[in-house]
Amino acid sequence: MTATAHATGEALRVEHLSAGYGDTQVLWDISFDIAPGEIVAIIGSNGAGKSTLLGAISGLVKTWSGSVTYAGNDLTGRHADRIVSAGIVQVPQGRRLFGSMTVEENLLMGAYLRRDNEVKSDVAKMLVLLPRLRERFSFLAGHLSGGEQQQVAIARALMSRPKVLLIDEMSLGLAPVLVDQLLEIIKAIHATGVAILMVEQDVQTALEISSRAYVLETGHFTLAGPSSELLDDPKVKKAYLGV
Ligand SMILES: Nc1ncnc2c1ncn2[C@@H]1O[C@H](COP(=O)(O)OP(=O)(O)OP(=O)(O)O)[C@@H](O)[C@H]1O
Numbered sequence: 001m002t003a004t005a006h007a008t009g010e011a012l013r014v015e016h017l018s019a020g021y022g023d024t025q026v027l028w029d030i031s032f033d034i035a036p037g038e039i040v041a042i043i044g045s046n047g048a049g050k051s052t053l054l055g056a057i058s059g060l061v062k063t064w065s066g067s068v069t070y071a072g073n074d075l076t077g078r079h080a081d082r083i084v085s086a087g088i089v090q091v092p093q094g095r096r097l098f099g100s101m102t103v104e105e106n107l108l109m110g111a112y113l114r115r116d117n118e119v120k121s122d123v124a125k126m127l128v129l130l131p132r133l134r135e136r137f138s139f140l141a142g143h144l145s146g147g148e149q150q151q152v153a154i155a156r157a158l159m160s161r162p163k164v165l166l167i168d169e170m171s172l173g174l175a176p177v178l179v180d181q182l183l184e185i186i187k188a189i190h191a192t193g194v195a196i197l198m199v200e201q202d203v204q205t206a207l208e209i210s211s212r213a214y215v216l217e218t219g220h221f222t223l224a225g226p227s228s229e230l231l232d233d234p235k236v237k238k239a240y241l242g243v
């Protein structure tokens, strides 16, 4: 382990990050970190830059300045595959499944960078974690319900054995009962030691499951703190909880 890695532990650290598209800046001087085994939430309204932030971490959006490091290794501007190999994996907004491939094939796609011989046994583990997928194993992903598709998207991400899972708008478009099921799954994943960064418009859900949270408004962090405190914060209540 290098001296830097020792000093930073296994944390995912974003420092002074700016990013955007073309000439348009979307993220301004964003800094935060996620310790091993933490669940951290980023909340914010439509267009605040939440997905852009996840994209900048996972190498899908070009960073303009600042840095992304994991366990002391600089990942800033690295190719998306390199970031997956480093253990940081995104579950994209809208699921982005391979709709004309089966559930099994989608899971195997999640392991495309792996060269070990435990891929099959990991698929079996996914079917224990997500029993619904056992019933849907040979179905085309495009034919599944929204909740089932979200489960496939999560399982596909887990197939690359992440240390940090980035989840973008998991609950979007799903009935509360399905969101509750997914939250149980997230807790089970968390219990295996995976750190989770959750981006959500469903602020109540995000603050209930996370230990810390950040409020993103037009590309700036405007509030941060323990999630239990943000749930009680008058500004959060007024702007995001409708109370
Ligand atoms: N590929 C792109 N090219 C140009 N502009 C983009 C692109 N993706 C997003 N934007 C713009 O960047 C800003 C932030 O978008 P982003 O998708 O990151 O927000 P968000 O917080 O994830 O929103 P939502 O809650 O709707 O998912 C928006 O103004 C959006 O129009």
Ligand SMILES: [Mg+2]
Residues within 6 Å of the ligand: 050, 051, 052, 093, 168, 169
């Ligand atoms: Mg988004």
